Amino acid sequence: MKILVVDDEKDIQTLFEQRFRREIKGHEMEFAFAFSGEEALAYINKHEHEVVLILSDINMPGMSGLVLLEKIKHLYAVPPPIVMMITAYGDSENYNKAIQLGADDFLTKPVDFVLLKEKLKHIIHV
Amino acid sequence: MFSCEIFALEKNIYIHTQVTIHNENICFAFGLPSQLSPRMTKFKTMLFPVRLKISFLVFCTVLVCATHAQNNKLDSLNQLIAKAKTDTARINLINKRISALSTINLDSAIYYGLQNLKEAQRIKFYRGELNARMKLAANYCFKGNYDAAREDLAYLEKFIIPGKDSSDISDVYSNYGLMYGIQSKYDSSLKFYEKAVGINERNGYTDKLSSNYSNIAIGYQQTGNYPMALQYQQKGLKLAEKRNDETDEAYLLVNLANTYEDIGDTLKAEQAYLKAVKLGIKKDLKNVELYAYTNLSSLYTNLKKWEKTYEFGMKAAELGGAFGDQGIKAASLSKAAVALANQNKFEEAVNLDRQAILLADSSNQPLNISQAYAAMGAIFFLQKKYTEAIPFYEKNFHALKGSDIYGEGTGNSYKELSECYEKTGNYSKALANFKIAADIADSIKRRENIRKATELSMNFEFEKKQEIQAAEKKKQDEIAQTKQTALLVGLILTAILALVALNGYLHKQRANRLLLLQQQKTEAALAELEAAQVQLIQSEKMASLGELTAGIAHEIQNPLNFVNNFSEISNELIDEMNEELNDGNFDEARSISKNIKQNLEKINHHGKRADAIVKGMLMHSRKNTEEKTPTDINALCDEYLRLSYYGLRAKDKSFKAAKELDMDDSLTPDAEGNGKIMINRQDIGRVLLNIFNNAFYAVTEKGKTAGEDYKPLVSAQTKKIAPLQGAQAKVEITIKDNGNGIPQNIVDKIFQPFFTTKPTGEGTGLGLSLAYDIITKNHNGAISVKSKEGEGTVFIIELPV
Numbered sequence: 066m067k068i069l070v071v072d073d074e075k076d077i078q079t080l081f082e083q084r085f086r087r088e089i090k091g092h093e094m095e096f097a098f099a100f101s102g103e104e105a106l107a108y109i110n111k112h113e114h115e116v117v118l119i120l121s122d123i124n125m126p127g128m129s130g131l132v133l134l135e136k137i138k139h140l141y142a143v144p145p146p147i148v149m150m151i152t153a154y155g156d157s158e159n160y161n162k163a164i165q166l167g168a169d170d171f172l173t174k175p176v177d178f179v180l181l182k183e184k185l186k187h188i189i190h191v
Numbered sequence: 192m193f194s195c196e197i198f199a200l201e202k203n204i205y206i207h208t209q210v211t212i213h214n215e216n217i218c219f220a221f222g223l224p225s226q227l228s229p230r231m232t233k234f235k236t237m238l239f240p241v242r243l244k245i246s247f248l249v250f251c252t253v254l255v256c257a258t259h260a261q262n263n264k265l266d267s268l269n270q271l272i273a274k275a276k277t278d279t280a281r282i283n284l285i286n287k288r289i290s291a292l293s294t295i296n297l298d299s300a301i302y303y304g305l306q307n308l309k310e311a312q313r314i315k316f317y318r319g320e321l322n323a324r325m326k327l328a329a330n331y332c333f334k335g336n337y338d339a340a341r342e343d344l345a346y347l348e349k350f351i352i353p354g355k356d357s358s359d360i361s362d363v364y365s366n367y368g369l370m371y372g373i374q375s376k377y378d379s380s381l382k383f384y385e386k387a388v389g390i391n392e393r394n395g396y397t398d399k400l401s402s403n404y405s406n407i408a409i410g411y412q413q414t415g416n417y418p419m420a421l422q423y424q425q426k427g428l429k430l431a432e433k434r435n436d437e438t439d440e441a442y443l444l445v446n447l448a449n450t451y452e453d454i455g456d457t458l459k460a461e462q463a464y465l466k467a468v469k470l471g472i473k474k475d476l477k478n479v480e481l482y483a484y485t486n487l488s489s490l491y492t493n494l495k496k497w498e499k500t501y502e503f504g505m506k507a508a509e510l511g512g513a514f515g516d517q518g519i520k521a522a523s524l525s526k527a528a529v530a531l532a533n534q535n536k537f538e539e540a541v542n543l544d545r546q547a548i549l550l551a552d553s554s555n556q557p558l559n560i561s562q563a564y565a566a567m568g569a570i571f572f573l574q575k576k577y578t579e580a581i582p583f584y585e586k587n588f589h590a591l592k593g594s595d596i597y598g599e600g601t602g603n604s605y606k607e608l609s610e611c612y613e614k615t616g617n618y619s620k621a622l623a624n625f626k627i628a629a630d631i632a633d634s635i636k637r638r639e640n641i642r643k644a645t646e647l648s649m650n651f652e653f654e655k656k657q658e659i660q661a662a663e664k665k666k667q668d669e670i671a672q673t674k675q676t677a678l679l680v681g682l683i684l685t686a687i688l689a690l691v692a693l694n695g696y697l698h699k700q701r702a703n704r705l706l707l708l709q710q711q712k713t714e715a716a717l718a719e720l721e722a723a724q725v726q727l728i729q730s731e732k733m734a735s736l737g738e739l740t741a742g743i744a745h746e747i748q749n750p751l752n753f754v755n756n757f758s759e760i761s762n763e764l765i766d767e768m769n770e771e772l773n774d775g776n777f778d779e780a781r782s783i784s785k786n787i788k789q790n791l792e793k794i795n796h797h798g799k800r801a802d803a804i805v806k807g808m809l810m811h812s813r814k815n816t817e818e819k820t821p822t823d824i825n826a827l828c829d830e831y832l833r834l835s836y837y838g839l840r841a842k843d844k845s846f847k848a849a850k851e852l853d854m855d856d857s858l859t860p861d862a863e864g865n866g867k868i869m870i871n872r873q874d875i876g877r878v879l880l881n882i883f884n885n886a887f888y889a890v891t892e893k894g895k896t897a898g899e900d901y902k903p904l905v906s907a908q909t910k911k912i913a914p915l916q917g918a919q920a921k922v923e924i925t926i927k928d929n930g931n932g933i934p935q936n937i938v939d940k941i942f943q944p945f946f947t948t949k950p951t952g953e954g955t956g957l958g959l960s961l962a963y964d965i966i967t968k969n970h971n972g973a974i975s976v977k978s979k980e981g982e983g984t985v986f987i988i989e990l991p992v
Contacts, residue, residue, distance in 0.1 A: 083757075174748065175755065
C-alpha cells in the first residue's frame with residue numbers, strides 16, 4: 066500500500082516518516098512524497114498502479130491541490146486512487162469545491178495524526 | 192540705445208535701469224562692492240526672516256568680466272576724447288566714458304559726472320547736460336545717496352523740454368523706480384515704473400520695456416505677489432525674445448527662475464536657470480552664469496541631488512574666485528563639501544570645507560562664516576561623529592548671533608545639533624536645540640502654505656483676468672460705436688460715455704470683490720485638504736497593515752504546526768529510547784536519539800521562522816523612524832513577495848498565481864554584511880508590498896476572463912548596476928506581472944494621489960503616490976512603469992547605493 070503525500074513544505078516528509086515510523090518499519094504502509102502538484106502528477110504517471118491513496122494539500126504555488134484532484138479523477142479513470150484533501154481551518158469554500166471534484170475524504174489543518182492513522186488503517190483493511 | 196545697469200538683490204535678482212544717450216548703443220553690467228550694505232540687510236530681514244539666501248555674494252561679481260571689456264573701451268574712448276575737435280563732441284564722449292566707468296568705480300564716475308555737467312552748463316549744451324545728470328542720478332542710487340539722486344531727478348523733470356523727447360522723461364521715471372526699488376519702497380517704485388511703461392508702450396520704445404517689466408516684477412516678487420511677478424517676467428521675456436535681445440533674456444530668465452523657485456515649481460526653475468546659463472555663456476555674461484550656478488547649486492541641495500549640487504557649487508566657486516569674491520567662493524565650496532559628504536566622500540569633503548572656512552573667516556561676513564561651519568558640522572554628523580560635529584554647529588550659530596537672520600538650512604542645523612547632543616547624552620541641550628528647530632520648521636511651514644495657496648489661486652486669477660480683459664475689450668468696442676453715433680447727437684454721447692464708464696467701473700469693482708472672496712475660499716479649502724490628506728496617509732498605512740495581517744496569520748500557521756508535531760513526536764521518542772535502554776538495545780537507542788536531535792533542530796528552525804514573521808509585522812506597524820539601515824534587499828523582496836502572496840490567498844480562496852524570484856547574488860550579504868544597501872526598510876517594504884499587491888490583483892482580474900491556458904505569474908528581479916562614467920552605482924528592482932496591463936490613457940496618472948482603478952472602498956488611491964514619494968524624495972531613486980494592455984505591467988525601481 067503506497068501513499069503519496071503532496072505538500073510544498075518539505076519538512077512534511079520527516080514529519081510523516083516519524084509519525085508513521087512503526088507502520089513503515091512493519092511494512093504496513095509505504096510513503097512517497099511530492100512537493101508540488103506537477104511533481105505529484107509526474108510521480109503517478111511513472112508509478113501508475115502502485116499508488117493507492119493520495120494525500121494532498123490545497124494551497125500550493127503552481128498547480129493547486131484542487132487542480133491536481135481534478136486531473137487525477139479525470140485522467141486515471143480505472144480505478145482512480147483514493148484522494149484525501151487537507152484544507153485550512155474553516156475554509157468551507159475549498160471544502161465544497163473539493164467535494165464537487167470528487168475528493169474521497171478531508172482533513173483540516175492542523176492535521177490530527179491519530180485520526181489520520183485510523184482512517185488510513187481503515188482504508189487499508191477494507 | 193541704452194545702457195543697462197544691473198545689480199542683484201536677494202537671491203540674485205537683477206534690477207535694470209536704462210539711461211538713453213545719443214548715438215550710443217552699449218549695454219553693460221553694473222555691480223556693487225561686495226560688502227553687505229546696510230540697506231540691503233534691512234531689505235532682507237524685513238521680507239524674508241526665515242529663508243534668507245546667502246545674498247552678499249551677489250553684489251560684486253560682474254566687476255571682473257565687465258572690467259576686462261570696459262578697460263578696452265576706456266582706452267579707445269580716451270584716445271577719441273584727446274582728438275575731439277568740438278566741445279559738444281568731447282562732452283558726449285566723456286558721458287560715454289562715465290557709463291563705462293560706472294561698472295568699475297562709482298566714485299570716479301560721480302566725480303567725472305559732476306565735472307562734465309559743469310562743462311555742459313557752461314556752454315549751454317542741452318543734450319550734454321541732460322545725459323550727464325541722468326547718469327549722475329543712477330550712480331547716486333547705486334551709491335546709496337538717495338537725496339542727491341532725488342534732487343537730480345526733480346531737476347531733470349523741469350529741465351526736459353516738454354514734448355521734445357518723451358523717452359527722456361520715461362528714463363527719469365525709470366530712475367525714480369530704481370531709486371525707490373533699491374530702498375524697498377515698492378509702492379512708489381511701481382508707480383514710477385508704470386508711468387515709464389505707459390510712455391514706452393505708447394511710443395513703441397520696446398528696447399526699454401523688457402527691463403521695465405523685469406524691474407516691476409521684482410517689486411511684486413519681493414512683496415510675495417508671485418502671480419503678478421510671473422506675469423511681468425513672462426511679458427518681458429516674450430518681448431526680449433521678439434527683439435532677439437539675448438542679454439535681457441538671460442537676466443529675465445534668472446529672475447523668472449527665482450520666482451518659480453519661490454512658488455515651489457523647481458522643475459521650471461531648473462529649466463530657466465539652465466537656459467540662462469546657456470545664454471550667459473553665449474553672450475559672455477559672467478554674472479548671469481555665476482548667479483545661475485549659485486542658485487542651481489542651492490536648488491539641487493534642496494532636491495538632495497548631490498552630484499549636481501557638487502558640480503554647480505564648484506562651477507560657482509571657480510567663477511566667484513575668478514572675480515576675486517571670497518564670499519561667493521566660500522559659500523559655494525561649503526555647498527559642494529556637503530554634497531561630497533552626502534556621497535560618503537568624507538575625506539574630500541573635509542578638505543574642501545577647510546578651504547571654505549578659511550575663506551569665510553577672512554571675508555568677515557556672518558552668513559558666510561555660519562554656512563562654512565555648519566557644513567563641517569554636517570560632514571561630521573553624516574559620519575555619526577557627533578562629538579566632533581558639536582563645536583562646528585555651535586560656531587555656526589555663534590556667527591549669526593545678534594543679526595536676527597537665518598541662513599538656508601539653519602533649521603536643519605539645529606535639528607542635527609540636537610541629535611548630536613542626544614547621542615552624546617546631553618539631553619537638556621538636545622531639547623533646547625530641538626525646540627529652536629521646531630520653531631523654525633513651523634515658520635517655514637506657514638510660508639509654505641501661503642505659497643501653495645498662491646499657486647492654487649494663480650490659475651483662478653488668470654481666468655478671472657481673461658474675463659475682465661474680454662469685458663474691457665467689449666466695452667471699448669461699444670465706446671467706438673458710441674463715438675460714431677455721437678457725431679450726430681453730441682449731447683447724448685457724453686451721457687452714454689459716462690454710463691458705460693460707470694458700468695465698467697462697477698463691473699470691475701464687483702469682479703475684484705469676487706476675486707478676493709474666491710481667494711479666501713481657496714485658501715480655506717486648501718487648509719482642509721491638507722488636514723484630510725494627513726488622515727488619508729495614516730489610513731493607507733493602517734489598510735496596508737490589515738492586508739499584511741491576513742498573510743501573516745497564514746504564514747505563521749505552518750511553522751507552528753511543525754513545532755507542535757515535532758515536539759509531540761520527540762516526547763514519544765524519548766519514551767521509546769528509555770525502553771530500548773532498559774532492554775539494553777544501545778544501537779537502537781542511539782538511532783532514536785539522533786532522530787530526537789534532528790527534531791529539536793526542526794523545532795528550532797520553525798520557531799525562528801515564526802519569530803521572523805512576527806518581527807516583520809512589528810516592524811511594519813512601528814512608527815516611521817526615518818532611519819536608513821543596511822538592508823539585505825534580496826531578503827526584503829522575498830519576504831514581501833511572500834507576504835503579499837499569502838495575504839491575498841488568505842483573503843480570496845480562489846486566488847492562484849505563481850511567484851518567481853531572480854535575485855542578484857552580489858546583493859546577498861556575505862558574513863561581514865557586504866552587499867547590504869542603505870534604505871529605510873519599512874518604507875521600501877511598504878512600496879514593494881503595494882506593487883506586489885497590485886501585480887497579484889492584475890493577474891487575478893485577468894484570470895477571471897482568460898482561458899484555461901493562462902498562467903498568472905508575478906516575478907521580482909534584483910540587479911546591481913555598476914556605475915557608468917562618474918554616475919552612482921545603483922540597485923534595480925524589476926517587478927513584472929502578466930496581468931491585464933494598464934490602459935495607455937491612465938498610465939501617466941497612477942502615481943498621482945487618490946488615483947485608483949479599484950472599486951470604491953477597495954483602495955485609498957494613495958499607495959503608489961506614497962511609493963513614488965518614498966522612492967524619489969526619501970531615497971533619491973527613481974520609479975517607472977511600463978505597461979501593455981492585455982500583456983502585463985513592469986515596475987522598475989532604482990535605488991542609489
